[in-house]
Amino acid sequence: MTTTPDVTRRRAAAGLLAADAVLHVFWLTGATWPFPDRRALSFAVLGFQAPFTPPVLTGLAVLLLAAAAALWHGQRHITTVVAIAAAAQVPLRVAWAAGFGSHTAGALFWWLNLLLYLPLCTFLAIAARTRRWHWLVPVAVAAAIAATAYFYQPGTDRYPTAEGGSHFVDTRVARFHYLREGEGPPLVLLPGGTASTFAWRPQLQALSAGHTVYVVDLPGQGYTEVHDRHFAYDLPSMEAAISAFLDAEHLTRVDLAGHSWSGGWALSFAQSHPGRVARLVLLASSGLDLPDTPSWELLKLPVIGELATDFAFDHAGVRAAVAELFVHKNLATPAVIEAMWRPLTNRENLRSVYALERGLDWRRTQRRMPATTQPALIVWGAQNTTLPAWQASRFAALMPHTQVHVLDGCGHAITLDCPDQVSALMRTFLS
Template identity: 50%
Template sequence: MAHRHLGTAVGAVLATDALFHVYWTTGATWPAPDPRTLSYAVLGAVDVPFTPRTLLPLIAVLALAAGCVFARSRDRGGPVTRWGTLLVATGLLVRGALGLAWSLGLGVGAPFYGINLFLYTPLCLAAGLAAFAVAGVPRWAAAVPAVPLLLVAALLWGAYGWAPAEHREYRAPAGSQFVDTPLARFHYERAGSGPAVVLLSPGAAWTYAWRPQLEALRAGHTVYVVDLPGQGFTELRDRGLTWDLDGMTRAVGSFLDAVGLDRVALVGNSWSGGWALRYAQLHPDRVGSLVLLAPSGLADKDPRTWELMKYPVLGELLTNAGAADRETTAPGVRALFAHPELATDEVVDAMWAPNTFADNRAATYRLERGLDWRVTQDAMPGTSTPTLVLWGDRDTVLPVGRAARFGALLPHAEVHVLDACGHALTLDCAGRVSALMADFLRDH
């Protein structure tokens, strides 16, 4: 009789969850105000669209699990429902184990913390134990849930318990400068004289990536190359910084204020292209012109590995694994180049070593989870800043087809697609990029 009650309770929980998903297929987002908040609340920092294509498979799994547990509690279905219920129990316990880790503040942000701690985790653990009792499997089968739980423990250790070595012997280059602000101690390089041009280090990179442009532009401009928080040798001071567009544009403004720049030409590559674009959208009075190299900014999916970083545990694990081993990073760096001979050992070291720093590792997956490019895309038609957009036709990160979309959405954009160039435009096609930038900045 006890098993009948337990089976009814577990089945009801799973069926109720399925009904919520059915409700969301209508486009409703209650109890959340919008789809993104709903995605965060249900999945924790993962921007998954709540559409029928996503929801219907989940509904089917939840309904099948509910029926399986309910039938097993009534001694129906024989071995099928017995082992099916054990599988349901194992899945619930694994989710509960992950929830315990997240309840310690590991891997997800504050908006997810309360609902995970007070609803998801205790419910999954209780339902998992109840389903295990309902399964009524032989005593030896009690070890079955231990296998995935041990796997989860190993993943959690790899994500949160293990810290790869920081290669602090790799230091900021001679000639580097630092400026202290309440937000961060910014690392930057400065050269030349004339109108100010600020180059924002590409995402997951540092000022090294702009060396050719720093030298090429210094004859006619005062060129600043800066690492924003989470990049290179900049040290974060304000731990309340949000890892999203608001946080990164706040960092841009903080640096400009600290070095006394009122109006600049702003330049970015990849992630930092999106940050530069958003800063210009918010502060058009401070940005006279924009140069965007293979920029983020469109509400499209990232490459699969980066999309996986949006998931708690996986993001931390992938970041740690990449930081732990230079040889793991090297192929990814070389894939950014259409001319692989330019991805020298020096370049690989430059792209790898600073990303072993703990704050930079954490910033990588936090930014992937927090950046919402729908904001920049929606604001593009109203962006008044003259803009140069450059893209390589062999870009393996952000497809070159996006260049035309930037040109269509930005009313004052000049777009060039460069033959035989990859995503790392500043180093892969340094001469052509520098010449196009110099011509555009001279005219604007």
């Protein structure tokens, strides 16, 4: 019996899928070759961090073997599914090869996508196709999704203006926006995650009597403009940004405070530069190697993360999200919501949300906690639904020099939800 070209291509595709299944069985043994660990393996293969656990790997291996068997024997319906799945990936992988989105996964994934994954998906789509229209629908749908994910811009205020009393300083990394008040030892306050300098306003006023207080937007926040086109939004990059600001302001040694994500950035900087940080204040801080809430974990997925960010951080989405951060709902005022939303109409700030979620590796901070030398004040809200309050005791168990306070009646936005209590604890600790 003569083998037709279509059958030859289909069986070649079946061989590729079977080889991929064997590779997943190999990783099932605990090996991560050719990568050093599971995180690196996940980023290289998928472009984001996924649980390469035995149940996941077993399921993928079985699925790949079943698809290979169906292609080999020419089972029409499964072959069609394989063709559609492969074809749908082509425009997305072309977008990543063009530089849209893949930079958050690292250079290795970009090269592997360009030289290996994109050609293989194209070949599988061609080899498994059974009708011409199978190309058109998935490609069109995937192209529309990619265009929405990487080009849609929510909001209308593309170039928001900074608040009154603002200062700016230029560095190689960014043009930093910051506030400064008071006289005395320098204290640097870093806003949390998607917030900006407004989030520390109560503490800026309360603490400036005894300190020169700086509140600074880091890259991806507020009104800071990133100069470095290849800024990575990972812990080493955020450390470099803090260092660049301190150098620009000629600050050799400071007290450093951070909230949520920025607490983790402050902790990481203190661990890497112990001589530059005298004391740490960590408010509802990141830094433990734990999964985030499901809605934030979703941002790690390519395309899905971009789409979720675009639609979750429009004005209505921000209004709903901010309310969840407060126990005292009356303090989640329209002015607070506006202050949170307006910087997120800047495309770079919006992109930083999913880029940071994918790039921040808290194994690095947790591993170094026992050797963290600075005295640290740990403050948490008991009603925190973003980072549960039990994490405060975990910080205390891992770090040698800590004071821990869990405040009842306070949520995640603790600097604004319980400003007087936070300011009083910081004033006592820093004095």
